[in-house]
Amino acid sequence: MKYKISLILLFCFTFGICNAQKKDPAANEKKIYAGRVKTAFKKGWKAYMDYAKGMDAVNPIAKKGHNWYSETLLMTPVDAFSTMHVMGLKKEMAEAKALIFSKLNFDKDMEIQQFEIAIRIMGGLLSAYQLDGDPRFLSLAEDLGKRMLPVFESPTGMPYRLVNLRTGKVSGATTNPCEIGSMLLEYGMLSKLTNNPIYYEKCKRGVVALYDRRGKTDLVGTEISVETGEWLDKSAHISGRIDAYYEYLLKGWLLFGDKDLKNMWDVSKAGIAKHLGDQAPSGFWYGYADMDSGKRTATIFGALDCFYGAILCLDDDMETAKKLQASIYKMWTLKGLEPESIDYSNMEIKAPYYMIRPEAIESTYYLWHYTKDDQYYQQGKTMFESIEKYCQVDNGYVQIKDVNTMEKWDTLESFFFAETMKYCYLFFAPEKSFSLDKCVLNTEAHPFFKTWK
Ligand code: DMJ
Numbered sequence: 001m002k003y004k005i006s007l008i009l010l011f012c013f014t015f016g017i018c019n020a021q022k023k024d025p026a027a028n029e030k031k032i033y034a035g036r037v038k039t040a041f042k043k044g045w046k047a048y049m050d051y052a053k054g055m056d057a058v059n060p061i062a063k064k065g066h067n068w069y070s071e072t073l074l075m076t077p078v079d080a081f082s083t084m085h086v087m088g089l090k091k092e093m094a095e096a097k098a099l100i101f102s103k104l105n106f107d108k109d110m111e112i113q114q115f116e117i118a119i120r121i122m123g124g125l126l127s128a129y130q131l132d133g134d135p136r137f138l139s140l141a142e143d144l145g146k147r148m149l150p151v152f153e154s155p156t157g158m159p160y161r162l163v164n165l166r167t168g169k170v171s172g173a174t175t176n177p178c179e180i181g182s183m184l185l186e187y188g189m190l191s192k193l194t195n196n197p198i199y200y201e202k203c204k205r206g207v208v209a210l211y212d213r214r215g216k217t218d219l220v221g222t223e224i225s226v227e228t229g230e231w232l233d234k235s236a237h238i239s240g241r242i243d244a245y246y247e248y249l250l251k252g253w254l255l256f257g258d259k260d261l262k263n264m265w266d267v268s269k270a271g272i273a274k275h276l277g278d279q280a281p282s283g284f285w286y287g288y289a290d291m292d293s294g295k296r297t298a299t300i301f302g303a304l305d306c307f308y309g310a311i312l313c314l315d316d317d318m319e320t321a322k323k324l325q326a327s328i329y330k331m332w333t334l335k336g337l338e339p340e341s342i343d344y345s346n347m348e349i350k351a352p353y354y355m356i357r358p359e360a361i362e363s364t365y366y367l368w369h370y371t372k373d374d375q376y377y378q379q380g381k382t383m384f385e386s387i388e389k390y391c392q393v394d395n396g397y398v399q400i401k402d403v404n405t406m407e408k409w410d411t412l413e414s415f416f417f418a419e420t421m422k423y424c425y426l427f428f429a430p431e432k433s434f435s436l437d438k439c440v441l442n443t444e445a446h447p448f449f450k451t452w453k
Pocket of ligand 1: 358415443444
């Protein structure tokens with residue numbers, strides 16, 4: 001009798017496991033990887049708490065921290081919070097909140113770069129408010145938003161780059177499209193959540209002023225004066241200094257349903273495809289061109305440019321996203337970690353460092369999310385493994401000075417926590433912990449939810 005029962009139990013157990021494996025053979029592996037990404041995040045965070053608590057960022061090897069400006073803006077805790085929430089890291093969330101609510105204060109006689117502070121700090125606070133519900137996050141974001149508003153008081157309506165948080169004095173009249181347009185999501189969210197349209201209105205006015213100055217190719221250049229409206233560098237590309245301007249035209253439409261943005265995106269997208277898209281022998285890439293003539297000026301593609309794969313996915317252009325992804329992965333596996341930039345005409349590395357940027361992982365994740373094609377899941381695993389292998393030190397994670405030698409660079413940008421770790425985690429995260437379909441991620445990967453009608 002006893003023997004019979006054991007046999008039945010054994011049968012049920014084996015059958016149960018086999019059945020579960022049939023349902024999702026990768027379930028177990030995903031659980032293990034989700035745990036490993038969380039462990040990596042916690043290790044990075046511990047380094048911050050041990051050596052840089054209360055400062056902007058950590059230098060794990062030197063066992064110290066540093067601030068961007070003369071005083072801290074709590075860059076790492078604010079940027080890290082939304083990922084802690086997605087990962088369900090309660091202890092770390094409590095630590096970040098304690099720091100933010102006891103130490104974060106914007107009343108400082110300090111000149112800051114409004115774009116970086118908007119996407120990392122304002123974006124982080126707004127997302128934290130939506131995820132966590134604590135109204136102090138929103139109050140801080142609103143205080144910051146008010147202090148940064150003077151940037152829009154230029155003759156053209158395009159924002160100045162820098163502002164003093166206490167006095168409101170602005171400077172930095174020479175700027176770029178990214179620093180003009182890539183705060184539209186943050187200012188828009190602030191408007192929605194505070195019922196005060198001023199932030200979105202001012203920011204959108206600057207975006208439209210920039211768009212109206214686009215070249216004959218429908219593309220924007222790299223440098224412009226917000227006082228005269230004149231272009232100072234007419235080089236068009238999707239790399240740093242322009243990238244998130246395009247990203248926010250599409251995401252602004254998706255989040256706010258603003259048809260002007262949709263139109264601006266459609267026009268820009270066609271210009272990008274026509275003048276920057278480049279089918280080379282080494283693969284499909286986006287290069288540089290003159291914004292008026294469309295003449296190719298360089299065949300450079302960089303780590304930052306990789307964001308465009310995610311945007312193509314959001315725009316439902318899977319075929320182009322897949323072509324670009326093959327190149328992104330080629331660049332990543334060239335040395336085992338992606339360099340900052342390459343010349344795709346000969347696959348020569350132009351800038352050899354790796355800042356633990358997220359964009360390649362981001363696009364791989366979007367493609368996997370929308371296609372569920374296993375090759376992208378495998379690529380995501382490879383990317384995480386290479387960060388584990390090359391960027392990990394005994395007491396944390398650091399950047400890489402040169403992907404040829406994998407020499408360490410003892411610093412860690414806050415986007416390691418906000419983005420790189422978040423995208424790595426999402427490949428393996430339990431479905432119920434996060435859904436990309438229910439939010440729009442800002443350019444710093446902070447989830448924004450449409451909570452209004
Ligand atoms: C982040 O701050 C944001 O993703 C920004 O849009 C570009 N640069 C970094 C990450 O590389």
